[in-house]
Each structure stands twice: as structure tokens, then as C-alpha cells.
Amino acid sequence: xxxxxxxxxxxxxxxxxxxxxxxxxxxxxxxxxxxxxxxxxxxxxxxxxxxxxxxxxxxxxxxxxxxxxxxxxxxxxxxxxxxxxxxxxxxxxxxxxxxxxxxxxxxxxxxxxxxxxxxxxxxxxxxxxxxxxxxxxxxxxxxxxxxxxxxxxxxxxxxxxxxxxxxx
Numbered sequence: 001x002x003x004x005x006x007x008x009x010x011x012x013x014x015x016x017x018x019x020x021x022x023x024x025x026x027x028x029x030x031x032x033x034x035x036x037x038x039x040x041x042x043x044x045x046x047x048x049x050x051x052x053x054x055x056x057x058x059x060x061x062x063x064x065x066x067x068x069x070x071x072x073x074x075x076x077x078x079x080x081x082x083x084x085x086x087x088x089x090x091x092x093x094x095x096x097x098x099x100x101x102x103x104x105x106x107x108x109x110x111x112x113x114x115x116x117x118x119x120x121x122x123x124x125x126x127x128x129x130x131x132x133x134x135x136x137x138x139x140x141x142x143x144x145x146x147x148x149x150x151x152x153x154x155x156x157x158x159x160x161x162x163x164x165x166x167x168x
Contacts, residue, residue: 003053003081007113008042011059016071016092018042019063025070031077038074052079055119057111059085063092072096082119084108084126084137097144100152106137 008014024037039046050056056075062085063071072095075083082102096103104119106126111117115130119137126135140148143163150156157163 015065019071034074035077064089067091072101076101098153104137
């Protein structure tokens with residue numbers, strides 16, 4: 001099954017305050033409600049574009065700024081399957097996988113707004129159905145895949161009682 005890509009107007013250096021503004025992230029505790037305000041300062045009602053399983057596409061240094069987890073939590077709660085960007089801020093990268101939000105690093109110039117795309121996780125390829133091109137993405141570390149499979153690091157630890165060296 002393929003889903004659609006949603007590009008942001010601003011491509012590079014999308015900080016966590018753009019993802020979810022401070023005026024919402026400190027007042028709203030419910031994840032689904034918080035998701036209604038993603039990118040509210042960049043584009044009104046951006047969340048209404050997102051359908052379950054869609055992808056968000058950006059440029060370099062996505063998630064820079066504050067290290068609060070509300071940004072990846074809100075993105076995940078919006079129904080996004082993954083965020084695809086050229087690069088991610090380190091703390092955002094870790095927070096995203098900790099909460100179970102998939103991040104894919106690759107060249108994003110070949111994906112336009114509303115392109116139909118599929119992700120082949122086995123072969124680390126994004127298939128842009130609209131353009132007929134395949135884009136390689138950086139392999140996800142095995143432990144991060146395990147976090148995604150379980151829904152985040154908390155669920156992983158609940159199941160395994162800690163970190164295992166050789167979990168398949």
C-alpha cells in the first residue's frame with residue numbers, strides 16, 4: 001500500500017517549535033489533540049492534510065532546537081508513518097525513535113508534495129510511484145527498528161525488562 005508525501009514550505013532547519021509551538025505543547029497533554037497543532041505557525045490546518053500512513057518530507061537538520069518530546073509525539077499522533085529528511089538533529093532523532101516515530105534519512109529533492117510513495121524497509125528504498133524513481137535511505141539501526149516494532153523504548157523495555165544485546 002502506498003501513501004502520500006507532504007512537503008513543508010520551509011525545507012531546512014525545521015525546529016521543534018515549528019513542529020509544535022510552545023503555546024500548545026505546554027497546555028495540551030492529549031497526544032491526539034496536540035497533533036491538531038503540528039506546524040500551526042507555518043501553515044494553518046496542516047494536520048488536516050495528513051492521512052494515516054502518510055509521510056512528511058523535509059530538508060536538512062529537521063527537529064533542531066528544543067529537546068522536548070512533544071514534537072515527535074505530536075507527529076506520531078498525527079498518523080504519519082515516517083518523517084523523511086536529508087538529516088535530523090541528534091536529540092530529535094533519538095526522541096523520535098524513543099516514542100516510536102520512524103525517521104528516514106535520504107536525498108529528498110526527488111519527492112514533491114503529494115507524490116505517491118512506498119517504503120521498502122527490507123531494502124532501504126523509498127519508491128516514488130509518481131515519478132518512477134527509487135531513493136536509497138540510510139539503514140535504520142537494528143535497536144531502533146526494535147523500538148519501532150514495539151511502539152517506542154518504553155514498550156520495548158516493558159517487554160524485555162531492559163536492553164538485550166542480541167534481540168532479533
